[in-house]
Amino acid sequence: MHRKKTKLIWRIFPSFLVIILLSLTVEAWYSTNYFKNFFLETAQRELMGRTFLLQDRFAQALYVDGLTPHQIDTLCKTLGEKIQTRITVILHSGVVIGDSFARVETMENHRKRPEIQDALSGGKSVAVRYSDTLDKNMMYIALPIVYSRSDPAVIRTAVSISAIDAKIEAMRNSIALVLLLTTMAAALASLYVSRRITNPVEQMRQEAQAFSMGNLTHRLSYPDTEELAQLAEAMNFMASELNKKIIDARNHSQELEAVHTSMQEGVIAINAQEQIITINKAAAKIFDFSPEILKTKHVLEVARNYDLQVFIKKALATSEPVEDDIVIDRGQRMVLNIHSTALYDTQDKRMGTLIIFRDITRIRLLETMHKDFAANVSHELKTPLTAIKGFIEIILEMMPDNGGALSQDSVAQYGRFLGIIEKNVNRMVSLIDDLLALARLERLKGTDVQFEAHPLAGLIQKAVGFCADRAQARGITVDVHCPEAITGMVDPTLMEQAVFNLVDNAVKYSSDGTSVSIHAEQKGHNIEIQVKDTGPGIDQEHLPKIFNRFYRVDKGRSRDQGGTGLGLAIVKHIVQYHNGRIEVESRRGKGTCFTIIIPGATEKDMVSG
Known part of the structure; x- marks a missing residue:
């Protein structure tokens, strides 16, 4: 009170x-x-x-x-x-x-x-x-x-x-009377002096009320007293500086408002209690509300979506940027890419999170159409190509060993042409197999991955076995070092595919008579699988792009080796679905080393497996 x-x-x-x-x-x-x-x-x-x-x-x-x-x-x-x-x-x-x-x-x-x-x-x-x-x-x-x-x-x-x-007593009475009169005179004098002191202060107070009403262009008059004149000067200067700062803040706010309004991406700032601090029109339009009525509301009152709720709690729990895609169904399906950044005040104290919404519904639709197209085309092409391959094999088998009525030169030509056809058909079949595998991985997004605690030694040896004939034919030795005790939570089929693709590439690009090494070891809670070759290596400028689909460092050589340009993209998707990552180190003329890093299996995983 x-x-x-x-x-x-x-x-x-x-x-x-x-x-x-x-x-x-x-x-x-x-x-x-x-x-x-x-x-x-x-x-x-x-x-x-x-x-x-x-x-x-x-x-x-x-x-x-x-x-x-x-x-x-x-x-x-x-x-x-x-x-x-x-x-x-x-x-x-x-x-x-x-x-x-x-x-x-x-x-x-x-x-x-x-x-x-x-x-x-x-x-x-x-x-x-x-x-x-x-x-x-x-x-x-x-x-x-x-x-x-x-x-x-x-x-x-x-x-x-x-x-x-x-x-x-008479004198005392006289003094009392004089005292009374003197006191009255002193009271009047004191009142006069007090008013002389307080009147300028009161006048300044009344004029200062203009500041409190927002009129910062008003200026106080200067009293005759030096101290009050200095105070008036200080308050006038303060009002002037404050007016400048308010104008600057208002201009800055209008600039931000213009930026927010013109942005196609939705922007929402929320505090630690998940209440909306500010929201632009694009974000309000996504949730079909007016921006004015959304401020101070709880964000989940606007968007009752479980995935969004999980994302917001995750974003508020960390100071690192968080990104994810969510689906909102408001009459029609909408796919949003959301990205969060921590918000701090002027004292570097965490005050909330800024969330940016980008409508990627059309992009995802185009990607789906592209993936469906690739899957459908691959499926439709594989059947006739498989038939062609079968007929060519029959023709090759039906040709007489001694040439029959055909001259030796003709037989040789037919054989060479049919061999070229078979090689290209094999390449097209490989391409289609890779397209089907990649399309399946992208379509399922890891939802069909069956994780189990699986020893990696047998898995790696099996993948190496598929490349053994080609390596042996070129005199390439494949050295495998993987302790039997190393066990990972993997989908054996997918991880075997990833290791095979890396080993197959290593054998393809290694020179005859060289070696390829595969080394697996446990490092903390993770497992690292390294596949290292002694091939020509890759220039640094190509390293960020080699996991893109159909990207080839040397297109001519890749075609000669029968590469499809999809092997590393498949490896990347498989590793990501295993909550891991893949790294590459390479220098021109020094070979290339690919490293798969995935979480290892815990004792609990092994028991449940």
Whole structure:
């Protein structure tokens, strides 16, 4: 709960007023006490002078003239009336024998009075106390009356200080009145000074409200006070700089908005709670919503799609880019390629994820049409080509060994022509087999891969066996090093195909009498299968493209060797379906080394297998 704010003037004015009032009160108290003490000291000096004079007079009356107590009392009353002072004479025994204001017969013994005791001790005594006899405050001065060896008597004089108290009270009242008037004048002066201080601040506050209303082009006026003028200048500069930054931010925002609007790709920014921060029209159109109503909504309220939900959680869980394809069915099937990038704020703190949607429905449709076309053409071509190959084999077999009616030259020509036909037919059959294999792999996208824990040694030896005759005919040795214990989670048929393609290529491109090495080993959780040849090698510029379909480094030589240009593309797809990757190292004239890296089988996989 916020405490109610008070204005600056009501913080300054009371402070000034309290300080002034406190100062005047202290001054009044000090003045009153000072004057009271001054009056008392003056009265004491006057009374002391009178007492000294009376001391000598009553010493003579008592010890020289030998006056009686009645005469002493009469003398006290006579002198007391003249000098307007109470005079009391007390014997050493404390008996009062004379008093100017009271009857001595009614007065009690004074020996125990403090001033009498001090005087009898030989000193002078001053006391201010209440008199029961006169019922008022009195100032007493007592002096001893000493004569020869007689016991001393005491002369005591007294004056009423009630008059002094009355004067002090009157003066105090006057000071209080002056204090009240001064306080009122000081309050008005303080209010005036406070307003002089706070009015420029209040004026600046009112003008600064223009800033809070968004009018950053407004400028504060400069007060006469140096500090406030500097403050106004600083606030004007701040408003100017802030206005520039807001204009720059608005221009930048409009530029981004223009870019987002013109983009054909959908863009959605979401925070860590999967709420939409911003979305462009292309993305809103994909989900059939208006961009204005989608902000702050949960992204799954817009697109209720399981694959998208999995993708978003994966993207938010990592700072690395994530890419995938998903299918959304909204009346018609839509294929989206989605790519995510982590979003960070100005303090490099993760704030969410940016997701880009690209509609690849048409691309995927064309790819499907292409794959279907390749599969259909391959299937339609294989049947007649297989028949042609069969008839050629029959013709070759029907030709007589001695040439029959044909001349030796004709027989040789027929044989050569038929051999060429057979070679090309074999090449076309291989091409079609590879096309069918690649089309099947692309169509299934790994969904038909049957993984099992399978020893790789037998699989590699079987793949090498298919190439043994060709290698032996050219004097090429194939060295295999694969421990029996190495077991991988593979589809044996597909992995055997991948190894065969690599070994077949190695044998094709190696020179006669050389060697091809196959080395498999376990490295951590992965298995590496290396196929290395001593062939002509591949230039670095060709390495990124050799896994593309129909790509050949040396097209003429590839055709002579019977290559189709699809073998490495098939290997790449097979390895990817095994959650692995394939790498290649090669230098011109130094041979080529292909490395298949796939996950190894765990103990759990082996037990379940």
